[in-house]
Amino acid sequence: MRTQNFLFKYQYRHLTYSPSKKKLSPEEAADGYEQRLKHLVANNTLKTSPTTGFAKFDLMLVGMGPEGHVASLFCWHFQRFEKTKWVTFITDSPKPPPPRITFTLPLINSADHIAMVVTGEDAADAVKVALGKHAADYYPLPVQKVSPEENLTWFLDKEAASEL
Numbered sequence: 001m002r003t004q005n006f007l008f009k010y011q012y013r014h015l016t017y018s019p020s021k022k023k024l025s026p027e028e029a030a031d032g033y034e035q036r037l038k039h040l041v042a043n044n045t046l047k048t049s050p051t052t053g054f055a056k057f058d059l060m061l062v063g064m065g066p067e068g069h070v071a072s073l074f075c076w077h078f079q080r081f082e083k084t085k086w087v088t089f090i091t092d093s094p095k096p097p098p099p100r101i102t103f104t105l106p107l108i109n110s111a112d113h114i115a116m117v118v119t120g121e122d123a124a125d126a127v128k129v130a131l132g133k134h135a136a137d138y139y140p141l142p143v144q145k146v147s148p149e150e151n152l153t154w155f156l157d158k159e160a161a162s163e164l
């Protein structure tokens with residue numbers, strides 16, 4: 001409960017990007033969220049990675065979709081290759097909602113620790129691609145580009161791990 005309270009308060013007070021009542025485009029919302037994060041770095045609320053210069057989170061919880069996407073970064077979107085932006089957007093997610101804003105891989109990978117939490121049989125093939133012995137033989141899925149500065153820990157249920 002204390003953890004939940006902490007996360008809730010922290011997210012609410014610092015990380016939630018609450019633009020004005022004006023309806024923003026996904027691009028405007030992503031830019032606004034990036035500016036918000038940069039402001040939090042500038043006032044020392046968020047740390048920076050000395051390696052990358054991006055904001056550094058202690059821990060991120062990340063999930064994976066059945067085709068290996070993470071954080072709305074799908075295999076077929078150029079956004080998965082973003083190098084400089086902190087926050088990006090898509091307008092055509094195959095799962096609702098179609099418009100999404102999301103952290104980019106350089107920002108995600110500047111975290112110290114990432115917990116990759118994957119459940120369900122429909123994720124088993126992508127888990128096998130990412131963690132199986134032939135992982136290096138494939139063009140990498142977005143999930144395979146997740147590489148935090150300290151530890152990446154996978155949490156799989158029995159179904160998600162069934163192809164390993």
Ligand SMILES: O=C1O[C@H](COP(=O)(O)O)[C@@H](O)[C@H](O)[C@H]1O
Pocket residue numbers: 062063064065066069070071072073095
């Ligand atoms: O399909 C799914 O993908 C997400 C990860 O994608 P996100 O773009 O929503 O972060 C995963 O967390 C979810 O459990 C799964 O159903």
